[in-house]
Amino acid sequence: MNPNEHGKRVSSLFDNIATWYDFLNHFLSLGQDIYWRYRLVRTLRTGSTGAVLDLAAGTLDVSREILRRHPAQKVLSLDFSRAMLCSGKKKVVNQPSIFPVQADGRALPLPDACVDTVTIAFGIRNILPRTEAYGEILRVLAPGGRLCILEFGTGQARIWQGAYNFYLGKVLPRIGRFFSKNPEAYQYLADTILAFPHASDLAKELRDAGFDKIGYQALSSGIVYIHVAQKPS
DSSP, X not given: OOHHHHHXXXXXXXXXXXXXXXXXXXHHTTTHHHHXXXXXXXXXXXXXXXXXXXXXXXXXXXXXXXXXXXXXSEEEEEESOHHHHHHHHTTOTTOTTEEEEEOBTTBOSSOTTOEEEEEEESOGGGSSSHHHHHHHHHHHEEEEEEEEEEEEOOXXXXXXXXXXXXXXXXXXXXXXXXHHSOHHHHHHHHHHHHHSOOHHHHHHHHHHXXXXXXXXXXXXXXXXXXXXXXXXX
């Protein structure tokens, strides 16, 4: 599948589960996704642009947390799925500093060096090739700006003596199928986690793309990781 076809498939999958997305996120993670997003936003760095890009913004939970913690910032909330953004817009009707826009992470409709931080929660693994997204992120970041990624760790790692891996491969798709009536979406989720690179390999990808000061931290026994990288000054 070429990258454009992949992007259309991903957009369609998320359009189809948009109304269930928040509930299933909280249910399937036992509420840990709220804490993970909170930890992501704590890594954010503000600066002279006064703006943050929340890429793969989905239903805008990260955007809202950014504004809660940094109320003076403008938050540019971009996602490939229009339905996801529409589902989230009802949460931000009284927050005019959040700007939801449908966009492709490989071709951002933004000028150079216009934001101090880019956040992306559970979205980088959905963009192919990732190198194109990294290039665009570097372009829109101000010099010294920060990229903050929240993403699942590789499903290849054995976690909780294999219980998590069993949950990921067998239980997650069935729960998603029961609630969302879209078995493909949650099978896709499990497959992409299983195929995702180790944290050290993702760090190398970022370094090869041109970022520096790269680090990562495991949360919840390595189920998710926060990665932080910087655009060179």
